[in-house]
Amino acid sequence: MALIKEKISKGMRINVNEVLLMYLDYSIQAFHSGKKVCDIINDASNILTPDQVMIGVPESLTEIKFALVAHNIPKQLFALLRPITTTRFALAFQQ
Secondary structure: OOHHHHHHOOOOOHHHHHHHHHHHHHHHHHHHHHOOOHHHHHHHHHHOHHEEEEEOOOHHOOOOEEEEEEEEEEEEEEEEEEEOOHHHHHHHOOO
């Protein structure tokens, strides 16, 4: 995670695998800190912007599903829908 965060701090764009690791790390940290799943889902859209990821990543990751399991806590299943928001301009080219 340190290398991925360093790349972002230097203005480099990260790839789809690095993006998935970012969301996984965020979800685990938030879950361990006691955040509710609905708050994790709502806050996920603030983690990365389209300018921080390689071209095509926001369109490729329209849904990310997680199953978080911890001792003595019920399994938490949730999905992040369109976690990286795109601009209307970018979406116009897809239609």
